Amino acid sequence: MTAKCVIVVGAGSVGCVVAMRLARDFGMRVTLCEPPSTNAAVEDRQRPARWLRLFGSSEDYQYATQPNANLAGRAMEWPRGRGLGGSSRINAMIWHQPTDTDAQMLARASENAIDQAALRAAVSEIEALVQPETPLWLSPSGEAFMSAVASRSDESRDRPTIYRRFNRNGQRWTAANLLSLTAPGSSSAPGSLEVVRGLADQVIWKGDRAVGVRMLSDGVATELRCDGGVVLCAGTLATPSILVRSGIGPRATLKTLSIPRRVVCDAVGRNLQDHLVMPVIYESTSAFTDSPSTRDVCRWQVCGSGPLASNLAEWGGIYGDGRWQLHVTPTHYLKFPHSNADSAMTVAVNATRPQSRGSVCCMSPDPTVQPLIDPNYLSESSDLDDLVEGVKFVRQLANDCGLAKEILPGKKRNDRASLAKSIRRYSQTLYHPVGTCAFGGEEESPVQPDFRVRGCDGLWVADASVLPVITQGNPSVTLMALGWISAQSIAVVS
Numbered sequence: 001m002t003a004k005c006v007i008v009v010g011a012g013s014v015g016c017v018v019a020m021r022l023a024r025d026f027g028m029r030v031t032l033c034e035p036p037s038t039n040a041a042v043e044d045r046q047r048p049a050r051w052l053r054l055f056g057s058s059e060d061y062q063y064a065t066q067p068n069a070n071l072a073g074r075a076m077e078w079p080r081g082r083g084l085g086g087s088s089r090i091n092a093m094i095w096h097q098p099t100d101t102d103a104q105m106l107a108r109a110s111e112n113a114i115d116q117a118a119l120r121a122a123v124s125e126i127e128a129l130v131q132p133e134t135p136l137w138l139s140p141s142g143e144a145f146m147s148a149v150a151s152r153s154d155e156s157r158d159r160p161t162i163y164r165r166f167n168r169n170g171q172r173w174t175a176a177n178l179l180s181l182t183a184p185g186s187s188s189a190p191g192s193l194e195v196v197r198g199l200a201d202q203v204i205w206k207g208d209r210a211v212g213v214r215m216l217s218d219g220v221a222t223e224l225r226c227d228g229g230v231v232l233c234a235g236t237l238a239t240p241s242i243l244v245r246s247g248i249g250p251r252a253t254l255k256t257l258s259i260p261r262r263v264v265c266d267a268v269g270r271n272l273q274d275h276l277v278m279p280v281i282y283e284s285t286s287a288f289t290d291s292p293s294t295r296d297v298c299r300w301q302v303c304g305s306g307p308l309a310s311n312l313a314e315w316g317g318i319y320g321d322g323r324w325q326l327h328v329t330p331t332h333y334l335k336f337p338h339s340n341a342d343s344a345m346t347v348a349v350n351a352t353r354p355q356s357r358g359s360v361c362c363m364s365p366d367p368t369v370q371p372l373i374d375p376n377y378l379s380e381s382s383d384l385d386d387l388v389e390g391v392k393f394v395r396q397l398a399n400d401c402g403l404a405k406e407i408l409p410g411k412k413r414n415d416r417a418s419l420a421k422s423i424r425r426y427s428q429t430l431y432h433p434v435g436t437c438a439f440g441g442e443e444e445s446p447v448q449p450d451f452r453v454r455g456c457d458g459l460w461v462a463d464a465s466v467l468p469v470i471t472q473g474n475p476s477v478t479l480m481a482l483g484w485i486s487a488q489s490i491a492v493v494s
Helices: 011-023 041-045 048-054 098-109 116-130 140-150 175-182 235-245 251-256 295-301 381-400 416-424 476-493
Strands: 005-009 030-034 193-198 198-206 209-217 220-225 230-232 270-272 274-285 315-319 322-330 344-351 358-361 372-374 406-408 457-459
Touching: 005 209, 011 175, 011 193, 011 476, 041 048, 098 476, 116 198, 140 322, 140 344, 175 193, 198 220, 198 235, 198 295, 209 230, 230 235, 235 358, 270 381, 274 381, 274 416, 295 476, 322 381, 344 381, 381 416, 457 476
Parallel strands: 005 030, 005 230, 030 193, 230 457
Antiparallel strands: 198 209, 209 220, 270 358, 274 344, 274 406, 315 322, 322 344, 358 372
């Protein structure tokens, strides 16, 4: 009997997990679709300390948000990875496992189909494949501050964490490496995997069943067909747009774009969430550079150590009974890696559970037109309150540890109004957009707990868009675990 063929749209972290597992573990024929891309400079792709230089490169979609009235009218750049591996090609490589709060959230959303045991088992499988590294080198300024924080008499939950990383021997690792597990001749790959480069336009239907995907490649439309269904793993920004172009989305949007209605679902594109981070920046006498000496290059190549192995966001953790996450870098958060960056270190803070909700809106039937992105940051006053209190928490921590002069926001900004003004002006995205096709048991949820698109046959969504609530920390590990779990659901139904 010929194995069924499944099309996976999007080769990001989740798409690579789904494609790999469907081929390797369930013997399916998988076609993995990802738009064409070109590689950035090899030193930027391999050296963890240079990851910020990938922003704006050929490996970045270079999205931008709408101007946000609550951020002093600023539009914000939203880097997203382009090419095999998706945003794992350009991110900070932080390995952050789901918290107990995250596990409880997923159990509720999935109606206990994804309980804590299932989630932890999937994380263990992903960890065995990724083999995240504990870094061999920390910056002198970061190490000194971490030691001072660790010596405080806080409870264990507030102790600092050195972030493990998606690295191999000090070099960055991307989810695209998982695809090698399905290489021809691999004894562990009974199925097959083919990568097709092209931009996904819309799902092809036969009745109510998804039977393929319309693609654009060099401006030419082609059709890919399958008998096992279609899995959308294109991410929080692209997946809702593909659904809308396929006739699934808000009634008003479908009408405006003159797209025939298939399933009316007003929640498609809504519920957008992101972590907004505020940098608290201090003077430092220890300069950090990603332009290395010959000795540093040799140290990194041979030992996977030294400054080039730094991911910048070296340590942090969840603090304040889960209220904040800290990210400590040996750099000036707003200027590095530009040549005018001052010697500095940053203790950046974000609220782990923002309440503000935004949207992603498909603006055209043309898939080359970027969607309208409105994160609606700080629309809920509690988010601003959390960040103000977070800055105060960082200041107290720094004061207890004898940290040097504060550059930003600056000690003179001490009352709530002045701190709020600084947050509106200087806070940044933490690159964690989720939620625009949230799964759940409610009828209004676009995606069912088993990852099937509601009202359709043979169509699934498995990516960051399905999270109904943002994870407390960095979401990559949680999302890859969901990809692992979703593959089994897809294989059973296909």
